[in-house]
Amino acid sequence: MKDMKDCYLKKNIEFQRVYSAKHITGNRTFTLFYKKNNLDYPRIGFTITKKVGNAVTRNKIKRRLREINREHFLKLKPGYDYVLVVKKVAVDLSYKELESSFIHVIKRVR
Numbered sequence: 001m002k003d004m005k006d007c008y009l010k011k012n013i014e015f016q017r018v019y020s021a022k023h024i025t026g027n028r029t030f031t032l033f034y035k036k037n038n039l040d041y042p043r044i045g046f047t048i049t050k051k052v053g054n055a056v057t058r059n060k061i062k063r064r065l066r067e068i069n070r071e072h073f074l075k076l077k078p079g080y081d082y083v084l085v086v087k088k089v090a091v092d093l094s095y096k097e098l099e100s101s102f103i104h105v106i107k108r109v110r
Contacts, residue, residue, distance in 0.1 A: 004070065009045030009081060018045070018083045025108045029093065029101040031085040034109055042076035044069055048086040061090055061098075068099050075106050082109075 009015055021035035037043060046065050048058045065084065076082065084105070090098060 007041060007043050009043050015045055015083055018081045027101055027105050029087055029090050030105045032105045033083040035081050036079060037081040039079060041078055042080050044082040046084050052086055052088050053091050057091055061086055064095055064098055068102050072103060077110055
């Protein structure tokens with residue numbers, strides 16, 4: 001793994017592969033899809049639909065999630081791809097609540 005940039009899913013096909021594996025867990029804030037990726041490090045992607053606020057709100061949530069992921073990256077199980085789908089509830093959450101919800105959903109996979 002070269003740097004943190006390699007740890008994000010970017011292409012639609014990568015997201016579709018994770019969705020098609022149908023391994024799902026979640027909590028009231030997120031739905032987490034995951035799939036083995038045969039790499040020695042985890043990769044993660046975030047999905048926020050247009051139902052969740054306007055563009056400013058969605059980008060704010062995405063920025064927060066990227067930072068939370070950076071802080072807690074080592075808690076992700078290596079060798080897996082993750083897609084975190086954000087639910088409407090996330091709009092009203094503080095950074096700390098978002099963080100604890102992220103940690104909770106990651107622990108469910110481990």
